[in-house]
Amino acid sequence: MTVPTTTTSSSPSRLSAPGVIVTLFVLAMSACVLGLVVWKALDARKTMLAQSETDSRNLAHSLVEHASRSIQAIDVAMSGMADLLKYQNPQPDRFNAFLANTANALPQLREIGVFDTLGNWRYSSLPETPSHNNSDRDYFIYHRDHTDSTIRVNAPITSRLTGRTSIILSKRIDGPDGSFKGVLTGAIDNQYFSDFYKTFQIGESGGISLIRSDGTLLLHWPSMEVGKDLSGTQLIQTRLKQSLAGSYKIDSPFDGITKYFSYEQTTQYPLIVTVAIPEDQVLATWRSNLLSDVIVASVLLCTVILLAALLSTQFRFRLNMENALRERESRYRLLADNIADVIILLDRLGNIVFVSHSVEFVLGHSPNELLGRSCFELVHPDDVEAVKAASAQLTDLTANRTVIFRTYRDDKSLAWVEVNFKLAMRATDREKVEIVGVLRDVTLRKSMQDELTALNSKLAELATTDGLTGLANRRTLDGFLRSAYEQHEQISVLLIDVDNFKGYNDSNGHQAGDECLKRVASVIADATINTPALSARYGGEEFAIVLPDVSEADAITIAEALRLRVRALEIPNMASTRGHLSISVGVASRNSLTSNEAVLVGEADLALYEAKRRGRDCVVANSALQREYFSAGFSHDS
Known part of the structure; x- marks a missing residue:
């Protein structure tokens, strides 16, 4: 009985195997690099849009607070005037001087006027009391026919005296018996809001709008357009009914450009502030970074192909090494490039044995100059005892402590930082226990907290x-x-x-x-x-x-x-x-x-x-x- 013989692979076939493996490797690497670039691009785009949304919503919140406080100051002043006029009829010269002093004390207020029951000027903050009749104005008709005593934000009108466009705040004056006694008005020049809005960098095609809650446009900056009816827009019809603050993507009703749109409505007055930033401006930095990533990825792929062709005999070994190094490098770069906090490692004496590179961005120090130094050298002398007390409370591996203290940046400026301490044990040396700390710059937060505390104290004093x-x-x-x-x-x-x-x-x-x-x-x-x-x-x-x-x-x-x-x-x-x-x-x-x-x-x-x-x-x-x-x-x- 004859046993069939098995033929072995030919030499050319064996020689082509490394080439096939290299080709498959190159294709695989190309796919990986491309996927990484695409993933990074999508993630960076998502992060960029999220940051832009946060910034624009914060700006909208700040602007609506500014508008609310501007009107609130006038509201408080006008309420006192209305109460006075309810029971008294001050002498014109004295009350006109009082109105002028009030207008001068409030930068947002251009003028104050009081009209009698027929719409004639009764008092005015202007040097000369005007003589024309304003009974045809919407605000006069409204207060004459309604008993509402709250302040009313009216649509922008053009002054008959100066020709300037203003937002009129009006308030009904009641008699002691509740009868109509006249109207008290205050005029805010549109330029007041325009001058404030232009201090923000929102791009050439960006825009800030101040809108009344019924959809009447009070002011759009930078076009200075007023009076436009926006009641039919998505903002008025849908968004505000769902939430008083939010953001979404729209085609601008002013210039038709696609923009990312944030809004917020104040609960105290019928006011809405919107911030619109063009999509091209939001994504400009992302596109620039994407181009750099594509170039880097292309160079990397070419290098991989050359190395793979030259070192095909060592393919498997080098493939494993490159994958391991690439994975480690990717994770390290992701961590180093995206973390905003500083990671520090201390021995039990408080000496710094490791500090992340983000310390350069947070405190201005280079990592090398901090290694080996005592962490207490960076702590403000008045806060050293608090930091020592926090570290002394770390008695086991499950405990952690957070302490806020002052430190000095490289330029000698003072900064407030928050550090969370925790004990850690090395995997290679179970007997050696060190302290891991995560440091965060909270200077702005501390400043805002101090300012808020001072304001609350002042408000409490003023209220009592x-x-x-x-x-x-x-x-x-x-x-x-x-x-x-x-x-x-x-x-x-x-x-x-x-x-x-x-x-x-x-x-x-x-x-x-x-x-x-x-x-x-x-x-x-x-x-x-x-x-x-x-x-x-x-x-x-x-x-x-x-x-x-x-x-x-x-x-x-x-x-x-x-x-x-x-x-x-x-x-x-x-x-x-x-x-x-x-x-x-x-x-x-x-x-x-x-x-x-x-x-x-x-x-x-x-x-x-x-x-x-x-x-x-x-x-x-x-x-x-x-x-x-x-x-x-x-x-x-x-």
């Missing part, structure tokens, strides 16, 4: 104190009195009025009047310092003191001492028959007939009225009056 005298304001007084009345069975109230103050003001001027009130307020404040009592400005030239756990007799003693101390100031007052400034004080204490804190204030007010009737410069207690004179909430004029 009177701006002129430094005493508690009326709102704080009401809350304190309500609380004190509920907590104390015995409580007294002093109402203090500066005698003949109107005459003093007329003779000496408002500045002197303000200084006079400050000096009187200082005397009143001294009476309650380091006590549970509260002194406050009640209104105009009137002050109040709430005295918990103080009887009427003691309250009279305090009031009499105050009266004598004010007389001792010896402030000349030609409007007084005495020739000097004095005060009248009404005293009331809680008794069985006092039903609430409002009645208590009314009793003190009645006593104050009696003190003024008796000739001023005296103290009168409510208990000394006849019962038929009691009238809670009785008001009087000085």
Whole structure:
């Protein structure tokens, strides 16, 4: 029986095998490099668009806050004016000067005007009060026919006086009985917003729009277009109903260019701010980087082909080595090129044994100059103990600690950083424990937190104190009195009025009047310092003191001492028959007939009225009056 023989491969076939393997290798490498370039391009594009969206949404938020705060300042001023005009008819010269001072104090406000019930100018911040009638204006008609007392943001109009386009803010003025008494208006020049918007770099075809919530265009920068009806756009019809803030891609209704569009609507006023950045501008850097990646990938492929052809006999070995090195290099470059934080490695003594290259971008130091140095050399002297305390708390491999401290950049500037510490053990040396830290620059965040804290403190102070005298304001007084009345069975109230103050003001001027009130307020404040009592400005030239756990007799003693101390100031007052400034004080204490804190204030007010009737410069207690004179909430004029 014959066994068939097996023929072996020919030599040319064996020689062609490495060529086939090299070809397959080159094809595979080409596919890998191409895939990497495509993946990186798509990922970079996604990252670029996400960053652009975040930046544009942050810008839209900042701009809508700017618009809201600009209008809020005017709203606060106009609300006070409307309340004043509701009950008083100030002299034109003085009130016009007050309006002019208000307009000068608010940079966004060009002018303020007050119109009577017929649309004629009543007061104005302008040097001369205009004479034309504005009853045909939309805002006048609206307030005349609606009882809404909130501020109204009107569509842009062209001034009949200057010809300039402005956004008009208007507010209805009610009479004491709620009837229509006129309209208060404030004009914001469109140039105010335009000057602010042009400080932002959004490209030649970019745009910022300020829109009223009904779709009326208040301003589009840089075209300065106004009045366009945008109510039919996707923003008004769909997007705002889904979310007050967002972003999406659109074809601009102004120039037809494809743009990435971010918007935000403020909840306080009917305002929307939009930011539109052209797609070409957003992706310009990405396209430039993509071209560089393609060039690098092409060079890499050519190099691979040449090396593969020359070293085909060692193909398998070199293929494995190249794949391993390429994978490691890819991961390292991905980490090194994209991480924004600094990674540091410390020994147990705090010496730096490794620091990532990102330290150059965060702190300006090169990694080599930091190696071997103690980490405490980089910490601000005042924060060293806090850092040492945090590191001392690392007692096991599961513990981590975060500490925020100050450090110095390479240019000696101060920076706030946040570092998260954790113990780590080397895989090659299980006995050696080191500390891994991730450092992040939080200077901007710390600055914003400090600024926010300062602003909150200032707002809290403004909300509780009177701006002129430094005493508690009326709102704080009401809350304190309500609380004190509920907590104390015995409580007294002093109402203090500066005698003949109107005459003093007329003779000496408002500045002197303000200084006079400050000096009187200082005397009143001294009476309650380091006590549970509260002194406050009640209104105009009137002050109040709430005295918990103080009887009427003691309250009279305090009031009499105050009266004598004010007389001792010896402030000349030609409007007084005495020739000097004095005060009248009404005293009331809680008794069985006092039903609430409002009645208590009314009793003190009645006593104050009696003190003024008796000739001023005296103290009168409510208990000394006849019962038929009691009238809670009785008001009087000085």
